[in-house]
Amino acid sequence: MKERGSARKALTAAAAVLVAICLGFSPAWAMEPIKIGAFFDLSGPASSIGTPTKLVAEMVVDKINKEGGINGRPLELVIGDTEGDPTKALMVAKRLVEKDQVTALIGPTRTGTGMAVKAYTEKAKIPTIMTVGGDPVIAGGKFGPFTWTFKTPQRTSVAVRKIYGYLKEKGWTKVALLHATDGFGRDGLGWLKRLAPEYGIEIVAEEAFGVSDTDMTAQLVKIKSGPAQVLICWTIGPAGARVAKNVKQLAMTIPLFQCHGQPDPKYVELAGEAAEGSLMPSTKLMVADQLPDTDPQKAVIQEFIHLYRDVYQYDSQYPINTHSGYAWDAIMMLANAMRQVGTDRDALRSAIEQTRGYVGISGIYNLTPEDHNGLGTDSLVIVQVVNGSWKLVQ
Structure with missing residues (x-):
């Protein structure tokens, strides 16, 4: 009887895989997806940053899944809108963690909303890779511990x-x-x-x-x-x-x-002629075609630009800006860590913290327990608006 039961289970599993194949899915997708919470300013004053960040998150998850997922399991994004409001951001974070049972969080968009959720995510012990510009989320001291908090944009x-x-x-x-x-x-x-x-x-x-x-x-x-x-x-x-x-x-x-938050075609559009001559630090994404071929980031950035502009055609509505790569780098580092240790939160947090030499869109990341960002000044270039375009000046 026991042998018959085992045989029956094997046939059921095989049938499930066959159905998945017939429906056009990889057999791996018969496995449970890994849920990642992604919460950004999809409305409110920073929606022009938050919305394309969400699109990039979806793009990179699609890329990872097409390449086999994480050890045979697909990634699944669970989206939340912070509306640029700290109170709303905290509510969304709690929903993603407690109701949706996500493995990790990506986002939010602004420093204020990041600080609004940090105490909760630290207490909940959930790996969180933020896409905010400000330092306080990983500054420690009076800003609180950052054991579970990381961020991909350069430190202020x-x-x-x-x-x-x-x-x-x-x-x-x-x-x-x-x-x-x-x-x-x-x-x-x-x-x-x-x-x-x-x-x-x-x-x-x-x-x-x-x-x-x-x-x-x-x-x-x-x-x-x-x-x-x-x-x-x-x-x-x-x-x-x-x-x-x-x-x-x-x-x-x-x-x-x-x-470093302003290298964006929107800045040139809104400022018009007044943008001419403006200088600012930027990720290399804005001047990819001006980088030497020896730059290790160049090929990675060019792949990103190809997907963003040519494959997914996001650029027509949300032109590439210095913020565009932050979600890509966050999810890639998270995915790399998951491939090593799986989805156990403690192991995952530790693996993210040990990221070394990850060549991303926004720089080459080398994280440490003291530095949960891992980027130096060599990850930035100085650009200038010249004739309405971005010129690499240093």
């Missing part, structure tokens, strides 16, 4: 160092700062002030604005009357373009530096 401090290194080469030492009052803007301000002495930089003016402000002329008039040789603006989204327009309207002649 790395972007500041890239800018200051360029200014030092140019001999520009007197700097004016204009920053948004949100979490990302305050994080930028903190690092700009903290690192200035190290590079011989003197902060000669400091002004702030709200991310929804429509005019920054008053702040810029104060800066124009001072001795600044360079203006650094720290914000993401449309506010940066508004600053560029105001700078042009006031006929300010000092160079305008934007932060």
Whole structure:
């Protein structure tokens, strides 16, 4: 009887695989999928960043599944919309973890929503790879532990160092700062002030604005009357373009530096002619065709661009920007870790932390227990808007 039961189970399993093949699926897909929670700003002020990030997440999961999945198991994204709201972001994170039973989380989009969910995800002990720009999510100290929290965009401090290194080469030492009052803007301000002495930089003016402000002329008039040789603006989204327009309207002649969140065709579109000459640190994604063939990232980036533009045709609606690769790198690092250790959360967290030499879209990642980002200044380049396009200048 026992032998008959075993035979019956084997026939049932074989039938299930045969059905899967007839339906056009790989036999591997008879196995349970690995669920990954992906939550971004799909609506709200940063939806122009969050929505294409979701599309990239879907694109890379599709690529992984077509190549056999993770040890024979497909990945399945469970999507959530934070709406750019910290309270909503926390609700979505809890739903993904507690109801949907995801193995890991990717996202959210902004530093503020990242900080809003971090205490929960740390307590829940779920591997979370964030796609936020600010440092606080992995800063430790007063910002709380980051044992389970990682992020793929460069640290704010790395972007500041890239800018200051360029200014030092140019001999520009007197700097004016204009920053948004949100979490990302305050994080930028903190690092700009903290690192200035190290590079011989003197902060000669400091002004702030709200991310929804429509005019920054008053702040810029104060800066124009001072001795600044360079203006650094720290914000993401449309506010940066508004600053560029105001700078042009006031006929300010000092160079305008934007932060590492602004290399985006949307910036050029919104700022128009005022974008000309703007400088900023960027991932190499924005100037892939200008990279030397010896750059180890070039082939990886070119594959990404081919899929994004030619295969999935996302570029017509959401042109590639410096944010585009963050979800790709997050899911790739997560997938690499899963291939090594499976889906046990403790083992997975440890494997992500031991990522070394991963060649991604946004850089070559080398994580450590102390550094849950793993990117240095060599992962960024300095670009300038010239004739409406991005030019590699360093």
